[in-house]
Amino acid sequence: MNQVPDRHHPGWSWWYLLFILQFIGVLWPPFYNSAEPSWHGVPFFYWYQMLWVIVSAILTALVYFATKRP
Amino acid sequence: MQNVNWVALIVFVVLFGFITWLGFKAAHWRKGDLDLLHEWGLGGRRFGTLITWFLVGGDLYTAYTFIAVPALAFGAGAVAFFAVPYTIIIYPILFLVFPRLWHVCHKHNYITAADFVRGRFGNRWLALAITVTGIVATTPYIALQLVGIQVVIGAMGVSGSGWAADLPLLIAFAVMAAFTYSSGLRAPASIAIVKDILIYITAFAALIIIPMQLGGFAKIFAAVPAKQLLLAVPGPHTTGAYSSYATLALGSALALFLYPHSMTGILSASSGGAIRRNAAMLPGYSFVLGMLALLGFFAIAAGVKGMPEFATGFKQFGNNFAVPALLLHSFPAWFAGVAFAAIGIGALVPAAIMSIAAANLYTRNIHREFINRNPTDKQEAQVAKWVSLIVKVGALAFIIFVPTQFAIQLQLLGGIWIIQTLPSVMLGAFTRWFHPWALFIGWAIATLLGTWMAIGVHLQGTFPVPVAGWTFPGYIAFYTLILNLLLCAVLTPVLNATATRIPDETVAADYHP
Numbered sequence: 001m002n003q004v005p006d007r008h009h010p011g012w013s014w015w016y017l018l019f020i021l022q023f024i025g026v027l028w029p030p031f032y033n034s035a036e037p038s039w040h041g042v043p044f045f046y047w048y049q050m051l052w053v054i055v056s057a058i059l060t061a062l063v064y065f066a067t068k069r070p
Numbered sequence: 071m072q073n074v075n076w077v078a079l080i081v082f083v084v085l086f087g088f089i090t091w092l093g094f095k096a097a098h099w100r101k102g103d104l105d106l107l108h109e110w111g112l113g114g115r116r117f118g119t120l121i122t123w124f125l126v127g128g129d130l131y132t133a134y135t136f137i138a139v140p141a142l143a144f145g146a147g148a149v150a151f152f153a154v155p156y157t158i159i160i161y162p163i164l165f166l167v168f169p170r171l172w173h174v175c176h177k178h179n180y181i182t183a184a185d186f187v188r189g190r191f192g193n194r195w196l197a198l199a200i201t202v203t204g205i206v207a208t209t210p211y212i213a214l215q216l217v218g219i220q221v222v223i224g225a226m227g228v229s230g231s232g233w234a235a236d237l238p239l240l241i242a243f244a245v246m247a248a249f250t251y252s253s254g255l256r257a258p259a260s261i262a263i264v265k266d267i268l269i270y271i272t273a274f275a276a277l278i279i280i281p282m283q284l285g286g287f288a289k290i291f292a293a294v295p296a297k298q299l300l301l302a303v304p305g306p307h308t309t310g311a312y313s314s315y316a317t318l319a320l321g322s323a324l325a326l327f328l329y330p331h332s333m334t335g336i337l338s339a340s341s342g343g344a345i346r347r348n349a350a351m352l353p354g355y356s357f358v359l360g361m362l363a364l365l366g367f368f369a370i371a372a373g374v375k376g377m378p379e380f381a382t383g384f385k386q387f388g389n390n391f392a393v394p395a396l397l398l399h400s401f402p403a404w405f406a407g408v409a410f411a412a413i414g415i416g417a418l419v420p421a422a423i424m425s426i427a428a429a430n431l432y433t434r435n436i437h438r439e440f441i442n443r444n445p446t447d448k449q450e451a452q453v454a455k456w457v458s459l460i461v462k463v464g465a466l467a468f469i470i471f472v473p474t475q476f477a478i479q480l481q482l483l484g485g486i487w488i489i490q491t492l493p494s495v496m497l498g499a500f501t502r503w504f505h506p507w508a509l510f511i512g513w514a515i516a517t518l519l520g521t522w523m524a525i526g527v528h529l530q531g532t533f534p535v536p537v538a539g540w541t542f543p544g545y546i547a548f549y550t551l552i553l554n555l556l557l558c559a560v561l562t563p564v565l566n567a568t569a570t571r572i573p574d575e576t577v578a579a580d581y582h583p
Binding site for chain 2: 016019022023025026027028029030033034035038040041042043045046049050052053054056057060061063064068069
């Protein structure tokens with residue numbers, strides 16, 4: 001059985017490494033466990049994580065379009 | 071019945087009536103032969119990108135989520151926000167792993183994860199382990215959705231003693247059981263559209279209007295006790311709340327898609343591309359979830375716990391009453407009715423999908439594997455319909471007769487159990503290098519150890535692992551998964567040397583379009 005991906009079915013793309021950003025961004029709490037700088041009264045801890053929701057959606061969309069088969 | 075909030079209740083009942091009608095009509099949507107298991111149990115695999123978005127969103131974001139996450143924020147503060155990083159990291163996992171699973175399941179008509187494991191590794195006992203884990207982990211989860219319905223019914227003032235108290239729940243439930251039986255997955259898929267629209271409306275209304283009522287975000291966060299506003303900074307020689315938070319997010323993310331109902335939602339998509347697009351679109355729900363967590367803080371700032379009209383509610387439901395109380399306090403009764411309908415319907419959709427998923431597992435991986443090896447299509451679908459009914463009745467009985475706290479603890483254990491299927495299912499999507507018996511042993515030992523650890527900490531989620539004078543509190547599911555992976559990796563070369571392998575039913579090309 002041929003387990004090696006052939007040209008028509010790329011198993012890997014370097015674009016996937018973008019996803020690591022999301023993991024690093026939110027899985028290190030000491031980095032964002034603070035109240036300042038706050039934004040419109042919302043402490044950093046909260047708006048930072050909500051911002052990552054938006055950023056990660058954009059990253060995923062990016063990877064989707066970059067790796068889409070024509 | 072003198073405290074019934076009639077306006078809210080009428081709105082609630084009208085909306086429920088509408089989705090009941092929709093549930094039955096759904097049998098004719100994207101028409102298919104509902105005597106075929108994949109039509110009943112996977113909606114014929116016809117749901118395009120948008121329907122999949124509503125279905126998977128409705129599936130993953132359950133009534134329990136909307137009640138329990140804010141309740142945690144209300145009671146414990148910042149730690150509840152783990153739900154946000156959790157939902158941030160699930161989507162790369164969805165994007166990378168599940169289109170592969172979709173393609174191979176589509177090619178071989180696999181309906182469940184256990185079907186896939188059986189075909190990939192050729193070992194019926196490993197497949198049985200996956201099956202039993204799936205069914206056992208799902209059942210308390212269904213029961214907890216019913217808790218969500220109980221809370222909103224109680225919030226509308228509908229009460230009574232003995233059977234009368236549970237009557238509305240029984241009615242809601244019977245209705246859901248009926249349309250699931252007749253329409254299969256199409257029912258919750260169609261209703262999920264209504265549910266998700268209502269949830270988005272409620273969440274945005276709450277996020278915009280309530281802060282205006284309370285005087286702005288600065289005031290709201292100022293009302294949260296200082297100790298709970300952020301994660302507690304760990305003391306000496308411990309990673310404290312930091313490792314708990316991160317491992318809780320990561321462990322929950324890894325476990326989520328292993329649940330049978332997630333798999334069912336995903337496998338019902340019409341293509342791998344629909345799944346990938348959804349990985350970019352589903353974060354919309356994450357955003358709503360983050361906002362809902364903040365509702366717990368809004369409830370603190372609004373001071374609902376001290377208000378006399380909510381005293382009985384808090385007494386009966388504890389912190390789970392925070393969101394209903396907040397909604398009743400902040401909105402006119404008719405909108406509270408809409409919001410409660412959103413939560414109530416938000417319980418029925420995942421409960422329906424969960425029962426279908428459990429039924430699919432039993433039908434394919436227990437009944438067909440061990441009881442009747444050659445069912446006709448009609449027999450297969452019939453078994454599934456009956457099992458989904460039995461599972462629902464079981465969950466209902468559970469929630470009526472067993473204390474809620476027990477259901478919550480069982481659900482926690484369920485998370486620890488389901489994550490142990492990761493090596494077989496998620497890694498199996500990429501490689502068959504692991505020996506099936508290594509996978510089985512890894513699963514068994516990690517499950518037992520995880521259960522023992524959980525009991526050891528009185529069914530809290532995290533266990534303080536001591537290493538070289540330091541303590542690393544972390545989510546039990548995460549730690550036991552690591553052990554599981556190590557065992558699989560170590561035992562595989564050993565077993566490969568001794569035993570022969572049954573050939574893989576699948577080939578590399580099956581995992582791609």
